[in-house]
Amino acid sequence: MSKPSLERGINALREQIDAPIASFFSSCVHCGMCADACLFHTETGDPRYVPIHKLEPMRRLWEQEYTLVGRLKKLVGLSKKITAEELEEWQELVYNSCSLCGRCSMVCPVGNDIVYMIRKMREGMSAAGYAPEGLIGASTRAVEIGSPMGVTIKAVEAQVKHAEKDLGFEIPMDAEGAEYLVLMSSMEIMNYPEYLQAVAKIMNQAGKSWTISSEAFEATNAGIQIGASDIARVLVQRIVDAAEKLKVKTVISPECGHAYTAIRWEGANLVGRPFNFKVQHILEVLDELREQGLLKTEGSEASRMTFHDPCQLVRRGGVIEQPRNLLQMVASDFVEMKDHGTMNWCCGAGGGVSANEDAHELKLTSFNRKKKQLDELKVDALVTACANCRIALEEGLEENEMDIPVLGLTEMLAEHLVTEKSGKEE
């Protein structure tokens, strides 16, 4: 990415002002309701973190160039010019203090999709060179290596071999005609290899055919996070090509929030045509297997547990009941967090915040909201279904000296699968 420049910044932001953006800016009634929905604002009290304020340079540009009053003000020298210093300042606001969680969009009384606006602003900022180094690096690695974290196919194959040794059966690679293509996030490959084993055990029990593609194993999409549609398109296309080559019926997005948004909700628009396969989050697939009687578990966790809803699953994807149905199978003392489901509070690390070193302190401060939610419940364990949430939660709990284990739901279910041995004992 080239050096930032004011001229490019203004041009790039101008290019992002489309009909929805114009209508959203003109509809804003300045009520401030989005302020109380944003955990970066509620946990710091800093007025710069009010969601609509994070769009101020783009709003001024819209006003100055696309409204009569704004044009007249500009003509008589009454409008404030956008400066390079402002764009630098707003880089922090638009990337560090926004996890694209979407709570602000949910509460806006006039229906402004503020996350859409932030993403359009990120598109302009990144095109102009105003983007965090961490996200630039992740995007570059995603395109060049196939993983934002530098995981190569060799490393995946090593993990697969390790899992096969543990499981005692083969994990299918590049199996044409399989029903499911299983994607992973690099986080799962590096930090939570148990996920792959859990999926393998569940598919094995359910008798479903599945595969991993050596050409597209990565589900995450750094292009969506940084705001670069061209990169997002390349990454989605890679998955589409692999799915079509292997002729799978369904692509499974892993325990990751934004990967699901990228491939399920934006993928077809990014590549410019409908998919000829289905895309589901792993929890949707597991819940279908449960409904079909193909997911058989035994025993349950007696400890008091709650579920952290990943924002992209509930607010963008509507995956709300599925994790609860699944938890019912294996958790006997399940309790809900206040504001669970569509209005759950973010872990603070989504939308590229976790890849952005500059946002680290703010991320930990914003975790205070989750701490308050957990303090109210006094749970023994916290379950979630996003590897990024999982690390952010573990980090926040550690920082606050809260000794609560964080579990992945897919792994938890796999731990309780009825095995051949236990089945015979019944």
Place this chain on the structure above:
Amino acid sequence: MADISNDATFREALLKLEAVDARIVGAKFVESVAPLADDQRLRRIVDVASSSEATEEELEVSRKLAKSIMVDTYTRCGADGDWK
């Protein structure tokens, strides 16, 4: 002592161990790979975990320290893990 020549037999043997012995075996494994992590805190954990006379309190402190190291060493989403 029975010969163990494969992974499956090793796992079975581990499962048959008492909790204290399993912990000591685990500590010995960690000791052999600890230099890769370059974290001095691991030394203290391994010392406690290797001892059959470790108290509940010592074990609890070590567990919390181990968890802290684990969280510290996670690779964050989007960070370069250099996994070639």
